[in-house]
Amino acid sequence: MTAAAECGDLVTACLSLISQHTMKSDETSSEIGQRLWSRDVSLWVGEADEQAAIANRLGWLDAPVWFRSQINGLVSWGDEVRAAGFDRAVVLGMGGSSLAAEVLARIFGQGPGGLALTVLDNTHPDAVRAVLESGHLNSTLFLVASKSGTTLEANVFLATFFEALRQKIGADAGKHFVVITDAETPLARRAADEGFRHCFINPGDIGGRYSALTFFGMVPAALLGLDLSSLCDGAETALADAHLFEAGEDNSALNLGLFLGHWAGRGRDKLSVLLSPALTPLSVWIEQLIAESTGKRGVGIVPVADARVPLDAYGTDRLFVAVGLASDADLTQRCQAIKAAGHPVHYHSLTSTESLVGEFFRWEFATAVAGSLLGINPFDEPDVPVSKNTTTALLQGQLETDTTPWVTLIDEAGIRVDGRRAGSADTGALGLVTERFSDRSTTG
Structure with a gap:
């Protein structure tokens, strides 16, 4: 069961919807994808300055190729970390800077010779205290992840654990810290000034929630001891599929974007993501990507944690996307039942969990397409500064x-x-x- 088989008249309907915003009236669905690959920023609505900003947020289109070029260096670096005696890693970050790491750790776990890896994205004192009192600080590597280098929570975490280690081991505390950030950020400068073990400079033209296939996702994968080459194979397959534009070919990333944009534009804007049990952790990453990318200008797609409720309990505002392992017959049957009940369903099959990394790219591409149909910019985050300012005020006791x-x-x-x-x-x-x-x- 493929996305292509489900399209039917969907493409024609999508063309009608997108023409209201950014598309030529005689444009085909293939041309939408081709315009995206050519980085045509007029696919998305916005003033000149907004479209200029979009042009500097499309680096994720090349991320699988970039990822391949970094593998040897990451493998060697991971070996050095293990040789230095580290057996645990804690990712300190929020949102798009840490979610890919969480997905990889929960789905694949610790690879041969890899470090035990956890993600700290919660400022609750109990969560921080649990790391401080783990008894393993001397063998723990802290990975501070922040694109801007100014993320308040990440910097609070850094200050807390750096001071704890400074008190225990003195001047060598910096060797327990690794940074992932953009070039010339305050975090990058601190890494250099205080002798951190390493500073990974991420491509600056990739936004946080589109960064799963960059250092933000792949450095944790290297620390886990995962097979980076096999992971990259999945990303490259998704990249190749997104270039399929001939009749009869299944461009699942484009079709998923058309599906999301079409139905959300017609009121089915509550998205249930159905996953095989082994893929369940992927839901948190999809939720953040979809919600933050599309939720603006009074429109958006709302991801809904899907429980197995009776089919007649779903309203007419619901659409479904399923990602299942080929061996998961239960999920296939459930999708068939949902479709028979009159709800739109998009199903995509994976041969194994090793194909998971390709889902990062497929959903990013689909989100960009859906944003075009919905008449929004899927690469900005207008409400995030408000949230960050509120968080700052709360943590400083100013509210x-x-x-x-x-x-x-x-x-x-x-x-x-x-x-x-x-x-x-x-x-x-x-x-x-x-x-x-x-x-x-x-x-x-």
Whole structure:
């Protein structure tokens, strides 16, 4: 079951949708893909300065080729790390800078001779304390991941663990730290000034959430002891497939993008991602890529953690994408049942988990295509600065906190809403939710 088999009239409908934004009326779906490969920034709406910024965010299109060129150096570096006595690695980062590492660690685990690797992307004191009190600081390598080099959480982590190691081993503390960042960032300068073990300079034309096939994903893979050449094979296969434009050929990345953009543009904007059990950790990476890339200008696709609910419980705002291992008959049957119930389903089969890395590229390509159809820029993040500023203020104690106690406002018909009573500082959105749930509970 392939994406091509599911397309039908979908391409024609997509062409109608995209023509409202960026496409010539006589353009074919193949030409959409070809324009993307030619880096035609007019595929996406935006003013001249916005499109200029997009032009500097398309380096991910070459990431599989770039990845191949880095393998020998990464393998040698990983051997040096192990020879230095490190047996554990902790990735310190947030969002796109750390999610690929988490996916690889959870799906593949520790390879032969590899380091045990965990990701710290939570500033809760208990999470930080667990690393500090692990008893393994002397043999732990900390990988600080931040494209901008200014990510607050990553720098707070760095300061915390650097000081802990400085107190234990003195001037050699820097040898326990590795940095992944762009050129000439504050983090890169600190790595040089304080004698960090290594500083990996990532390509500057690749945004954080599109960086899985760069140092942000592949340095952790090297530390895990994974077969980088085999991983790259999967990425190169996805790259080649995304160049298929002849009739009858299955360009699954392009077709996935057309599928997402078409249905989201028609109100089916809640995306359930169905995965074979062995691939489940991939969902967190897909969720961040889709939500942050498309959620802007009042539109977007909302990834939904999918539970096995009765088919008649799904609304008409739902669409489904499945990525399954070829051996997973249960997932195939579930997709058939969902389709029979009248919901759109896109299914893609992988021969093995080794093909997983190709999914990074396929979803990135598809997200770029979907963004074009939806009339948004999938490479910016207009709300991220607001979130970062709020986080900074919270961590510095600059925001007032409401001490009004939380109580249960509604607990009926299987619905529970906790919050503050009306009149507290937090009544806006919660008040609206409470009102709507109250209406539902009284009307049945």
